[in-house]
Amino acid sequence: MIHELNGLGMDVLNSRESHAFGLLGHLTGMDVVRKTSFHVRVLLSYVSPALPRLFALTGARISTRIENEFPQSEEWALVKPSKGIVHCIGEAIALALFGAEMTAGNPELVNLTHEHTDNVCFAMRCVPQYLQPLLVWLLPAKWRLISGWRKLRGYVVPRVLQLKESNRNTDNKDSSESNPDVISWMVKDGRNEMERDPDVLTTLVGSIAAGSTYSITNFCCRVITDMVAHPDVLDAVCTEIREKNAQIHGQWDMASLASLEKLESAMKESSRLTPGTLLVYSRVVKKDHVLSNGLSLKKGQFVTVSSSMRTEDPAIFEDPQQYKGLRFCDDGRTGENRAQPFSSIDTNTLTWGAGRWSCPGRLITDMSAKILLVKLLHEYEFAFVSGQPLPISAMHEFLFFHPENQMLARLRKGISKITFI
Numbered sequence: 090m091i092h093e094l095n096g097l098g099m100d101v102l103n104s105r106e107s108h109a110f111g112l113l114g115h116l117t118g119m120d121v122v123r124k125t126s127f128h129v130r131v132l133l134s135y136v137s138p139a140l141p142r143l144f145a146l147t148g149a150r151i152s153t154r155i156e157n158e159f160p161q162s163e164e165w166a167l168v169k170p171s172k173g174i175v176h177c178i179g180e181a182i183a184l185a186l187f188g189a190e191m192t193a194g195n196p197e198l199v200n201l202t203h204e205h206t207d208n209v210c211f212a213m214r215c216v217p218q219y220l221q222p223l224l225v226w227l228l229p230a231k232w233r234l235i236s237g238w239r240k241l242r243g244y245v246v247p248r249v250l251q252l253k254e255s256n257r258n259t260d261n262k263d264s265s266e267s268n269p270d271v272i273s274w275m276v277k278d279g280r281n282e283m284e285r286d287p288d289v290l291t292t293l294v295g296s297i298a299a300g301s302t303y304s305i306t307n308f309c310c311r312v313i314t315d316m317v318a319h320p321d322v323l324d325a326v327c328t329e330i331r332e333k334n335a336q337i338h339g340q341w342d343m344a345s346l347a348s349l350e351k352l353e354s355a356m357k358e359s360s361r362l363t364p365g366t367l368l369v370y371s372r373v374v375k376k377d378h379v380l381s382n383g384l385s386l387k388k389g390q391f392v393t394v395s396s397s398m399r400t401e402d403p404a405i406f407e408d409p410q411q412y413k414g415l416r417f418c419d420d421g422r423t424g425e426n427r428a429q430p431f432s433s434i435d436t437n438t439l440t441w442g443a444g445r446w447s448c449p450g451r452l453i454t455d456m457s458a459k460i461l462l463v464k465l466l467h468e469y470e471f472a473f474v475s476g477q478p479l480p481i482s483a484m485h486e487f488l489f490f491h492p493e494n495q496m497l498a499r500l501r502k503g504i505s506k507i508t509f510i
């Protein structure tokens with residue numbers, strides 16, 4: 090029914106209301122997404138097309154952070170992949186949200202970008218809704234969240250005012266001149282009072298931060314652990330990276346990353362088997378509607394789809410329960426893989442949802458995940474502690490890689506470092 094549901098107007102189905110409900114917007118301060126899609130417009134119309142301009146700096150920031158977070162020795166050492174990777178991804182997201190100037194040498198702002206998610210008061214989902222506004226104050230996470238919002242506002246509000254002032258002075262209407270980051274574009278493109286309000290902009294930036302850093306981190310951790318559990322796939326992907334690296338003399342641009350079909354296939358396979366959430370395509374019904382098969386949707390109902398309905402359908406995926414990292418590029422499927430890259434909307438997997446509410450962060454994810462994975466897989470070796478694969482953790486419908494999970498990592502012997510240009 091996805092195609093038909095995609096065709097329904099916003100007056101019938103609404104996705105943002107279900108996100109706000111599911112992620113406790115009324116308790117976390119992120120409820121403003123019910124009223125505006127400004128952040129989505131900015132991500133889709135301005136930031137995603139400008140990603141080539143952020144590429145080299147994103148690569149440099151992630152690379153520096155990898156060197157700080159992962160061992161610099163050829164001896165095996167214990168690491169917590171989620172904790173290391175979230176710092177690297179935090180660098181990429183902070184850069185896209187706040188720009189190069191604000192984030193340079195500003196670890197507090199970069200940390201805020203991922204710490205925000207730690208403080209979403211998930212425990213309240215187990216409490217009746219009428220008690221939530223009272224009981225939430227008993228959670229330390231609520232107090233940390235308030236402090237996080239205060240710090241974020243302390244960064245965003247002055248920056249918004251400064252950008253407004255500088256835009257006024259230079260009368261700079263040419264968007265290509267502006268910094269390719271979310272705040273700069275928001276200030277430039279705000280069309281009404283709400284879209285120009287610095288507090289609203291803070292909330293939108295915070296909501297993007299909360300929804301993005303751990304999604305990418307969990308995904309990257311899963312791609313790595315799936316490959317470590319399947320050494321043949323790991324070997325094929327690392328050989329592909331090594332060969333490309335030799336061909337381009339270690340100087341990676343966006344086109345070289347996009348040419349890695351084995352890596353791309355492994356990314357798709359991990360997201361097929363371990364999506365971020367078991368429930369995808371969640372919508373709230375805003376007005377009664379009868380679908381073409383006679384099913385009646387009633388105002389106030391929730392619509393959602395089990396992610397495994399199609400990802401585990403043997404008519405679509407052969408041996409659907411099995412991890413086959415190269416399934417998307419095997420047996421002449423390379424052309425298909427190219428036509429349907431990881432970042433595209435795929436109604437078989439619904440990794441990014443579908444239709445007008447699909448994920449506007451998919452190109453940012455694709456770029457930062459590939460930078461991180463190529464650098465880590467090329468320069469490091471990973472292994473499970475005592476050979477024990479790591480389980481997938483779940484909290485309600487959300488699947489994640491536990492932040493305390495440990496693995497072994499070491500620098501590869503005699504490997505040359507790679508650079509992003």
Ligand code: HEM
Nearest residue numbers: 105301304305308370371440441442443446447448450454
């Ligand atoms: C592995 C990483 C990610 C995954 C798997 C993912 C997945 C999703 C999914 C499934 C949806 C709901 C789509 C629907 O219901 O049709 C969504 C929405 C959204 N995502 Fe992502 N996402 C990821 C990363 C990001 C990033 C990096 C950003 C921002 C930089 C982002 C921003 C958003 C926003 C703002 C929405 C709400 C869209 C709306 O309300 O119209 N996501 N994402």
